[in-house]
Amino acid sequence: MEKVILVRYGEISLKGLNRSYFMDKLLKNMKASLAKFQRVKFQKIQGRFLLTCANEDVEDIISSLKNVFGVISISPAYRIDNDMDRLKEVALTIMKEKEEEIKTFKVESKRGNKSFPLESPEISRNIGGYILHHTENLKVDVHQPDIKLYIEVRENTYVYNEIIPAAGGLPVGSNGKAALLISGGIDSPVAGYMIAKRGVELIAVHYHSFPFTSERAKEKVIDLARILTQYSGPIKLFIVPFTKIQTEIGQKCKERQTTLIMRRFMMKIAEEIARCEGAQALITGESVGQVASQTLESLNVTNSAVSMPVFRPLIGMDKQEIMDIAHKIDTYNTSILPYEDCCTVFVPKHPETKPKLEKIILSEEILDTDALIEEAIAGVEIINLP
């Protein structure tokens, strides 16, 4: 019996004329995520990809493929010739392996190859009967079986009993590129994950205020970006020195406006980096009302600093919902490590919650914004992940 892996894609199949563009991206991303497995071979079959590989690699390959955006589900399967006797043998072998753990089963068949002599319901009845006859304690339950045995008759026959859900979404790179403003917190990695899930390639920008923020805080952000690459593929991370900008703002601007002015600098620098890198949008982890700088008035003031669209995929989500995703994508435990972020270094006692844009712009006039931005960009450190 030859073991293979069936890989299903979701939305891509609805893409009409552009379908092959999405399929090619998906294939490229799957190959990149499985680069360390030398013996994997990829084949397009009707409506899915078929992978052949060394038997001992199947589990590791599936755990990598589960994170590739564009894949909706995966099944480890046996591939056999279109032959009823062989099918009975394989179906029985699979069910015998499960006999101790289960009481009931159901056979579900699909016949894509119309030259096969039996129709789908007949295949299911036939194989179900054979399994019942050759096992001791198993029963058929068509409503709530402990296990389903799936049979697909195509150019070959595929038999399997697991459909493993995968990441879904669209292949990264199929929908342009955006710059994620990544802090060391819980929210921004989740925001990056959500936009990458829609096929957007990521670059990431982090503001680091050494010595107010430590080397360890920077390492934490690098770790978070590295975790994200499991889903998004490679990320070019820009570490921007932010100490001088923060100090100048702290010394020269009204205390209650400092966070907002700092945010506007972050947006402007990220926009400049995004432009140079061919990215078309910015991404932040903001959500309405979470902190003073995330009221609608504050978000408007921050937004006005740039002309590029700003994606805020968490905008309507509760903290618990965001944390649930952070757990799912494995960033949570790194995000909660107790290292400081530049935003938490200077926190005004009474931050502006209903800022007026004209007043903020007026306050900024005291700063040499262009020179500060130019200097920060000149000092950028670039880290290519993974």
Ligand SMILES: Nc1ncnc2c1ncn2[C@@H]1O[C@H](COP(=O)(O)OP(=O)(O)OP(=O)(O)O)[C@@H](O)[C@H]1O
């Ligand atoms: N040091 C930083 N470098 C890059 N971006 C940052 C930094 N600090 C904050 N941001 C961006 O600004 C957003 C809002 O930051 P803030 O600290 O107010 O909120 P948050 O909801 O706690 O976000 P997070 O959990 O991502 O830190 C972040 O989600 C992130 O996109």
